[in-house]
Amino acid sequence: MQTFRALAHEPRLLIAPGIVLVATFAIAYLVRSLILRGLRAWVKRTGSRPGHVLCVALSGPTTIWALILSVHLAIQSAPLPPIVTDKYAPRILIALWIASFTLMAMRTAGDLVRAYGSQIPGALPVTTLTTTLAELTALVLGLLLLLSAEDVHVTPILTALGVGGLAVALAMQDTLSNLFAGFYIAVAGQMRLNDYIKLSSGEEGYVSDIGWRSTAIRSLGNNLVIVPNSKLAQTIVTNYHLPVQRMSSSLQVNVPYDADPDQVEGLLVEIATAGAKDIPGLLAEPAPSASLDPGFGESSLGFTLNYQIAEFSQQYGIRHQLRKRILRRLREEGIAVPYPTREIHLDRDRPA
Numbered sequence: 001m002q003t004f005r006a007l008a009h010e011p012r013l014l015i016a017p018g019i020v021l022v023a024t025f026a027i028a029y030l031v032r033s034l035i036l037r038g039l040r041a042w043v044k045r046t047g048s049r050p051g052h053v054l055c056v057a058l059s060g061p062t063t064i065w066a067l068i069l070s071v072h073l074a075i076q077s078a079p080l081p082p083i084v085t086d087k088y089a090p091r092i093l094i095a096l097w098i099a100s101f102t103l104m105a106m107r108t109a110g111d112l113v114r115a116y117g118s119q120i121p122g123a124l125p126v127t128t129l130t131t132t133l134a135e136l137t138a139l140v141l142g143l144l145l146l147l148s149a150e151d152v153h154v155t156p157i158l159t160a161l162g163v164g165g166l167a168v169a170l171a172m173q174d175t176l177s178n179l180f181a182g183f184y185i186a187v188a189g190q191m192r193l194n195d196y197i198k199l200s201s202g203e204e205g206y207v208s209d210i211g212w213r214s215t216a217i218r219s220l221g222n223n224l225v226i227v228p229n230s231k232l233a234q235t236i237v238t239n240y241h242l243p244v245q246r247m248s249s250s251l252q253v254n255v256p257y258d259a260d261p262d263q264v265e266g267l268l269v270e271i272a273t274a275g276a277k278d279i280p281g282l283l284a285e286p287a288p289s290a291s292l293d294p295g296f297g298e299s300s301l302g303f304t305l306n307y308q309i310a311e312f313s314q315q316y317g318i319r320h321q322l323r324k325r326i327l328r329r330l331r332e333e334g335i336a337v338p339y340p341t342r343e344i345h346l347d348r349d350r351p352a
Contacts, residue, residue, distance in 0.1 A: 016077055024074070040055055061101065074088045107135075128211040129183065132212055169251065177230040182230075200237070210229075215232050254303075254338055255303075265291075270288050281311060281314030288308075
């Protein structure tokens with residue numbers, strides 16, 4: 001206490017620590033700028049994605065580290081009591097350093113998962129849930145390191161968390177149910193990002209994200225449908241991208257009864273085979289086929305053209321193109337499109 005009073009009465013004693021603080025921070029900041037500039041130049045020259053992630057992660061914490069180093073040297077050069085310079089100040093600065101390092105590790109873990117998670121065989125798909133798990137792992141490790149540095153025993157804390165965790169679990173049943181359901185959805189691999197799915201309740205679209213609480217589905221109308229993970233895990237889901245993204249599609253063509261069925265079948269297959277060369281998404285293999293199905297109608301013969309498409313959402317544009325070509329070809333061949341007809345028989349011999 002007397003030391004602080006002496007510093008208050010003689011401010012000149014703070015001149016040397018102030019000079020150390022400013023000089024150290026200036027030098028450390030200059031070194032930081034040179035390192036980051038060299039790292040950015042190397043990333044720009046090589047296009048390294050890990051280098052870019054590291055450069056982004058270091059841009060903020062390095063300034064804090066330079067300030068922590070400057071404050072530490074200034075405190076050590078100041079005429080302060082040993083209990084301040086040897087005990088309290090180092091512990092506070094170490095805690096700040098661990099906190100800044102933990103934040104940097106969390107950001108780096110999230111960026112690395114987003115950048116390389118999809119390239120690791122057998123890894124979880126890159127979603128909000130997986131990036132959050134990576135960041136939480138870095139946070140837990142940082143907290144354990146901080147507690148260890150502060151000589152805090154972890155065992156009593158874990159015991160207290162275990163007892164209180166039961167009450168928290170009971171109070172957050174819905175949240176935990178969504179969390180574990182989301183983790184199961186991500187691990188099972190039955191619904192992946194960008195898969196086109198349809199729920200038994202009618203919602204359908206592309207899986208855009210799997211979060212810790214809900215899954216976002218982007219419909220063909222470019223709208224987001226938010227489904228809680230627990231509901232999604234319990235409903236019946238049709239995945240149009242599994243086991244393969246390719247799928248079959250068909251369209252129906254009606255011709256009059258006087259048309260030659262072999263001729264109609266041949267021209268339908270010919271049109272679909274030729275369309276596979278210039279219609280995006282229409283596949284040549286497996287080869288298209290036509291069948292007399294549903295067959296005999298009230299006023300026409302019904303044919304079904306079967307073909308393979310590359311992806312679910314392309315079926316509408318492909319069907320549009322095929323219908324125009326079929327109509328044009330039928331007109332060229334002199335095959336008319338039948339209209340519904342009715343025959344009415346009058347019995348003139350029966351009294352009115």
